[in-house]
Amino acid sequence: MALKKAMIIIDKGKGKKETVDVLFNPNEYTLTSGNQYRWKKIPGLSYPIGQFISGESSTLSMDMFFDTYEKGTDVRNFTKKIVGLLDIEKELHAPPVCQFVWGSLNFKGVVEKVTSKFTMFLESGIPVRATLNVTFKSWYTKKEQLQHIPRHSADRTKQRMLNQGEELWMIAAEEYDDPGKWREIARANGIDNPRKLQGGRKITVPRLE
CATH class of the missing domain: 2.40.30 (Elongation Factor Tu (Ef-tu); domain 3)
Structure with a gap:
């Protein structure tokens, strides 16, 4: 053929x-x-x-x-x-x-x-x-x-402990599959300077609307 x-x-x-x-x-x-x-x-x-x-x-x-x-x-x-x-x-x-x-x-x-x-x-x-x-x-x-990427966004508010050396963009990537959503976490926790975070701090991960 x-x-x-x-x-x-x-x-x-x-x-x-x-x-x-x-x-x-x-x-x-x-x-x-x-x-x-x-x-x-x-x-x-x-x-x-x-x-x-x-x-x-x-x-x-x-x-x-x-x-x-x-x-x-x-x-x-x-x-x-x-x-x-x-x-x-x-x-x-x-x-x-x-x-x-x-x-x-x-x-x-x-x-x-x-x-x-x-x-x-x-x-x-x-x-x-x-x-x-x-x-x-x-x-x-x-x-x-x-349409071709299945994603699971956070559907409820969570709390987690910030590990030493961990940054907000890492949490956003893990929870939302989007590191750019770190601002949502910063806003929910009243964080003005995300570069000055201490390990062991309790962080609220807000539900995305």
């Missing part, structure tokens, strides 16, 4: 979509994912304490091959469709979000970088063979991300 052609589906805005077929399927592609952590050194401990901050955008990178030598036409007529994904779409006021679809792979993102290498030319100087190194970066709205 013939291998299905890869394609790029482009969101043009206002419900409009455009499909660009890749001239030749890539020989390989690379998917990269990662997380961002904050590391805090605690006196007396052998290793720093890690706190998850957020995930990082995944990237999809590959080489796309284009060849129009037999037809004798300008290969840039094909490559410009890929390079053009870096341009601002007038309906969106930003480069378009697109999907790279090939078999079971469906990667949604924006084109972050394209490097064009032209390797064959007609006598007139017109390029007829090119390789594009393309990097897509994942792109999801806040709503889309929250």
Whole structure:
């Protein structure tokens, strides 16, 4: 069975979509994912304490091959469709979000970088063979991300003891899955300077509305 052609589906805005077929399927592609952590050194401990901050955008990178030598036409007529994904779409006021679809792979993102290498030319100087190194970066709205991340926020007021070296952002991350909510804890406990806290203090963890 013939291998299905890869394609790029482009969101043009206002419900409009455009499909660009890749001239030749890539020989390989690379998917990269990662997380961002904050590391805090605690006196007396052998290793720093890690706190998850957020995930990082995944990237999809590959080489796309284009060849129009037999037809004798300008290969840039094909490559410009890929390079053009870096341009601002007038309906969106930003480069378009697109999907790279090939078999079971469906990667949604924006084109972050394209490097064009032209390797064959007609006598007139017109390029007829090119390789594009393309990097897509994942792109999801806040709503889309929250739909895929199960979170459990504190649904009742709690009290806990502050450990030596522990900070409010650590408690917020543990209780709310959001280190940025440390201000809610500071407000509930009348804490003006969260950097000057003594271990052993009783802390109220308020219920989030």
